[in-house]
Amino acid sequence: MSKSQIITARIDPEVMDLVDRVAKARGRSRSWLAARAIEKMVRAEVAMMDFIQQGEDDIAAGRFLTQEQMEEWVANLRSEAKAKIAEQDAKAQQEQDTAA
Structure with a gap:
């Protein structure tokens, strides 16, 4: 102890x-x-x-990572997120159109 x-x-x-x-x-x-x-x-x-x-x-x-590499990495993350959101929005719209 x-x-x-x-x-x-x-x-x-x-x-x-x-x-x-x-x-x-x-x-x-x-x-x-x-x-x-x-x-x-x-x-x-x-x-x-x-x-x-x-x-x-x-x-x-x-x-x-350098500052430039970090900025590029963040920009890529943003682009990927925007693309995913657009894909989800298109899918949701398609489901609404099909249901109507």
Whole structure:
């Protein structure tokens, strides 16, 4: 079983009032609330750091698109989507004509 660690932080009175309000509403202690808040924040920060590192690794390995390539890719996606919508509209119109 791992031992928990103690951390000390200075909190503005206004923020401490909010901590107390939330702790009371949740039926939890200040310590529990602080520990969960720190855990949530650092996990999100580490996830962002890992995400950025993955991007940097991809760039270093040459796995990226230039601005022009991205614009072309998005334009192709738009064209494909418009074609699919037009196809669906034509099919719907044909079904209406057949039903009439």
